[in-house]
Amino acid sequence: MNALADISPAALRQQIRRGEFTGNTSGVAPGFVQCNIVILPSLWAADFLRFCQANPRPCPLIACSAAPGDTALPKLGAMDIRTDVSSYRVFRDGALINECDNITELWTDDLVTFALGCSFSFEEALLEAGLDVRNVSERVNVPMYRSNIPCETAGPFAGDMVVSMRPFLPADAIRAIQVCSRFPAVHGAPLHFGDPAAIGIENIAAPDYGDLVSIHEGEVPLFWACGVTPQVALEKAAPPLAITHSPGCMLVTDLRNAELAVL
C-alpha cells in the first residue's frame, strides 16, 4: 500500500518543504502532473525559452516565471520553488557541484524557473489503457539513449535529442501511439520505433541513462523524446549557474494529467 497515493499535491509540497518527504516522486499523488525543473540566470533565460519553444517534443514547457526572482508558479499551484522540490542539483559552468533539499541560500532576484512536462504523465495514461510499461513493471528507471536527431539550436543551447525507450508488441505499440498522442504537453507520441540504428543508437542493450529493461519476443522498441535532452543541452551550454530537480524528484503540481489531454 502506498500511503502517499491519496495525498494532495499541495499537502505533499508542504511535507517536502518541512523535510518530511524526501526522495523519488514516482507514483506519488497519481493523476497530477509532475514537472522537470530548470532554473537559470535571467541572461540565459530567453535563449532557453526559445530552445524549449523550438523543441517542444523533448522540452514541453508547461510554465515559467512571470519575472526574474519569482519563486511562485501560480499556474501549477501555490508553491515556493526554492523549497518544494525534494531534491535539487546545482551546476556551476555546466558541472554538477551539489545536490540539496532546498535552494533558499542560492536564490537571487535574477533567477528564472522553467517547468517542463515529464513522461510520468503519459506513462500513467498508458497504464490506465491496460498496457505494460516495462520500466514500471520491472520497477527500474526508463532506459534512455543519445540519438542522432538534432535539436534546433537557440543561442548556446543545442545538441542531439535524448530518447526514452519502452518496448511493446506491435498492436500495443499502435495503442500506445494513440494514447500518447493525447498528451503533446508531455512529450506526446513516440518519435521512432524499430531499428535503433536509424536514429543513431548503436547498442540498445547499453542505455546512456537509466536502466536496461527486457524486450520480449516479438516486441518492438518505441522511442519518445525525453526530458533529459534539455539537461544535456544545459550541461553543454555551461551557464555560470543552473539548478534542476534531481532525477525522479520532480515538482508535483496541482495540474491534473487529464487537463493536459488534448482529446
Add this chain to the structure above:
Amino acid sequence: MNALADISPAALRQQIRRGEFTGNTSGVAPGFVQCNIVILPSLWAADFLRFCQANPRPCPLIACSAAPGDTALPKLGAMDIRTDVSSYRVFRDGALINECDNITELWTDDLVTFALGCSFSFEEALLEAGLDVRNVSERVNVPMYRSNIPCETAGPFAGDMVVSMRPFLPADAIRAIQVCSRFPAVHGAPLHFGDPAAIGIENIAAPDYGDLVSIHEGEVPLFWACGVTPQVALEKAAPPLAITHSPGCMLVTDLRNAELAVL
C-alpha cells in the same frame, strides 16, 4: 486533369445510372465517402449484420436498408442501389457468376443492402497529411494478404481477416497511425506493423489480392483491416444469392470523409 474531380456525388450517381460513367471510382468526387456494397437475401441479413457489428475493423458498417426490398439508403444520399454502382458482381452459392452495370432484373423485395466503409477515405486523409501512400503513388491496387487474425463468427459468416499493407518510414508510420485513428468508421488505425509472419503472412512479396508495392530501405509495412474480409466470409458462407460492387467500383455517397472523423 481529372474532369471528375469536381463532380458532385449525386451527379456522378446520375451519370452511372445512365451508363455515362463506367469503371473505377478511385479519385472521383474526392472528399466524399465511397462504400463497399453487399446485398443479401433477408434470411442471411441478420447474421451478416451481426458479423459486421462483431468485426467493426474489417467490416465498418456505415448504412443498411431500413427494410428488405428498400432500394434507397437515404443516409448516404438520394439513390437507387440497383443502378447507382458502376459495376456489380453477382454470386450464386458463393461462386461469381456475372458482372453487370445494374441489378434491376435481379432485384426482389427480399434483398437487404449493406454499405461498408472503404480505405479510400483514410488514404485521402493520409495524402492530405503529406504522406506517401505507396499504392497511390505507384498507381496500383493496394496489396492485400490473408492474415491469421480470426474474425468473430456470426452464423455462417466466419474466417480470418484480410489486411491491406502500406509501407512507411517509422516516423511517418506514427503519423499514419494518428491520422487513421480519426477514422474508425473506415477501418481506423492499423492492426499490426513490422514482422508479417506475426500475423500469419508468409511472403510479403506475394499478396493474396491486389498488387505488390515497393518497400524502400528503412520502411516498415503497416497492416490495416481490409474490406475484402467480408467478401471472403461471404464466399465461404455461400448464400444462394449475393451481390457486391466490383473491386474499385464503389458506391459514391453524399457523406463527406470529414463527417466520419471522430476528432
